[in-house]
Amino acid sequence: MRKVLIVGAGQSGLQLALTLLENDFEVTVMSARTPEEIRDGRVMSTQALFGPAMRHEREHELNLWESETVPFEGLGVSIAAPDASRALDWVAKLDEPGQSVDQRVKMAGWLELFEERGGQLVIHGVTTADLDKLAGMYDLTIVAAGKGELVQLFDRDPSRSPFTKPQRALSLVYAHGVERRPEHPDFAAVRFNIIPEVGELFMIPCYTVTGNCDILFFEGLPGGPLDVFGDRPSPAEHLRRILELMRTYLPWEYERSRDAELTDPGGSLIGGYTPVVRRPVGELPSGNVVFGMADVVVANDPITGQGSNNASHCAETYLREILAHDGEFDRAWMERTFERYWEYARHVTDWTNAMLQPPPPHVLEIIGAASQLPEVASRFVNGFADPSDFQHWFMHPDKAAAFLAEASVNA
Structure with a gap:
């Protein structure tokens, strides 16, 4: 049985941990706080989970609060x-x-579910020195804690990170x-x-x-x-x-x-934090490598409401790649797997970074047209569920003009 260590108890780390348990992996999660401490603590985020990410939770029976939550x-x-x-x-x-669903509710509940389903939960804040000792004991070590000391293991990728301040x-x-x-x-x-x-x-x-x-x-x-x-x-x-x-x-x-x-x-x-994309592989003093996921490697501003969705898609991508791989989880595998996730996340990052800037004329035209043309409003709104669509119209003035002209004809 292959052994995986996941450090961090957020949307991505716990979703991956729970889905790996479904597939007969031995999974350990390290969390700095107990479920009770999370539930009784301060809110950690905003979140808005759209259709595709919701389907991931239903597929793995993780949608524990869907019947109680006003959609x-x-x-x-x-x-x-x-x-x-x-x-x-x-x-x-x-x-x-x-x-x-408030992360205090979801993460506390998922931690309890993780233990119920046979996972090993360790309540302990993890330092780089701790991780250096632990990584060699597992087939794969994943860092899913987007804040704190461990994030420094992952270098900023300047080619994908245009901002240097919040x-x-x-x-x-x-x-x-x-x-x-x-x-x-x-x-x-x-x-x-x-x-x-x-x-x-x-x-x-x-x-x-x-x-x-x-x-x-x-x-x-x-x-x-x-x-x-x-x-x-x-x-x-x-x-x-x-x-x-x-x-x-x-x-x-x-x-x-x-x-x-x-x-x-x-x-x-x-x-407030600086939007950043980091390189996915962190190297420890021992030479062991660890793999970053979700906010550790792609942290966008929440202006487009994509944080939890990115985390869900990242966990699902990593799950597929882990299950399909029979060999060692080495640096090459980590880099290749991250690029599979980046195929999705890059569209989110490009769109989010664009929304942080003063809107160019074609974006103002789109938002104005949406008040008159239901086809435009619907496409914009449903782009929050599938941000990859924005590359085909919203992000480019010529493509936007062509779509608006077509929508006007269809109206």
């Missing part, structure tokens, strides 16, 4: 005018509903008491609000430790008017500031959120 069936875009009115507003349905200041709360948008009272949707030259607000229906809720998530341009959380306010003050910013810049979202209350004392988060 989001669409995605809407609003653009704020200088006077805080709406210059544009539209919504379109997804071909497949998505969902958001592009957004991130701040969010999980809240109860947010009403549904009156434009679509019969279904929940992710709402993407753009404040030109200021930042963005995402409203994401979510399931958390206290039930269904909404995530209020600001992405602010560094140094701008949304970047006002550097003093690390208390959760209650954090919520107050977010609501005040909504009232100032996005009053239509404030009106449905004015009675919002924190879901729990851990329901707020502040941060």
